[in-house]
Amino acid sequence: MARRRQLYEGKAKILFEGPEPGTLVQYFKDDATAFNAQKKGVITGKGVLNNRISEFLMLRLGEIGVPTHFVRRLNMREQLIREVEIIPLEVVVRNVAAGSLSTRLGIPEGTRLPRSIIEYYYKNDGLNDPMVAEEHITAFGWATPPDMDDIVSLTLRVNDFLSGLFLGVGITLVDFKLEFGRLWEEDEMRIVLADEISPDNCRLWDSKTNEKMDKDRFRRDLGKVEEAYQEVAKRLGILPEAGMRDMKGPEIMQ
Ligand code: 5GP
Secondary structure (H helix, E strand, O other): OOOOOEEEEOOOEEEEEOOOOOEEEEEEOOEEEEOOOOEEEEOOOHHHHHHHHHHHHHHHHHHOOOOEOEEEEOOOOEEEEEOOEEOOEEEEEEEEOOHHHHHHHOOOOOOEEEEEEEEEEEOOHHHOOOEEOHHHHHHOOOOOHHHHHHHHHHHHHHHHHHHHHHHOOOEEEEEEEEEEEEEEEOOEEEEEEEOOOOOOOEEEEEOOOOOEOOOHHHHOOOOOHHHHHHHHHHHHOOOOOOOOOOOOOOOOOO
């Protein structure tokens, strides 16, 4: 098979040049990091499951009219995506207090928030992804006011839709992180959802027991990490065809 040009390697994914101009191949690794890569590990089968879960959620969001970078899944670990200009923001939505919100404001984990809260973080590992206000974002030109209007309305739609979808399978969507990009078509620019949506960047709790079913199991050494990711896929009805036999999936080609 032809060798492909690697464009970028992140903590959990690799981006390769795509088969046609304007496309990329997004490869999902089993590598897991936390606390800005101070903690590192491997969650066997995570890449296969996240590829599947993210495909499923991006497709469902596409069906309700949320534009995304997703084109199609190629194999167990890879998906074809549109090349976008990534906006350097992590957009976090919270429905229930947890994680850094609880630490920062002293609100006990599990407290239902009076309304959904959107926060912005500047995507910069060197600075530890600092929290920023919309003022910083527009003043420094990371996004324009109209871009922010699109980002907020898309984020709220994604939150409403995913909260309902997960609740339907007995999971509370506590919080999650989104990334957006600019997609250029001719001279027109659209803001689209990018990156991935998976237990790596969502907090997902069992609705009955509040058991954690996401990356916090790795971050906090709670054990049964693989099982939690599998359970999310199972509840969504999308465990890979091969079941758990083939979780290692094809080896990466470079
Ligand atoms: P917190 O700010 O509480 O650490 O995270 C809030 C939510 O955003 C969690 O669901 C967490 O998984 C997600 N999140 C925040 N920053 C990152 C990040 O740098 N990487 C990933 N994968 N998720 C993040």
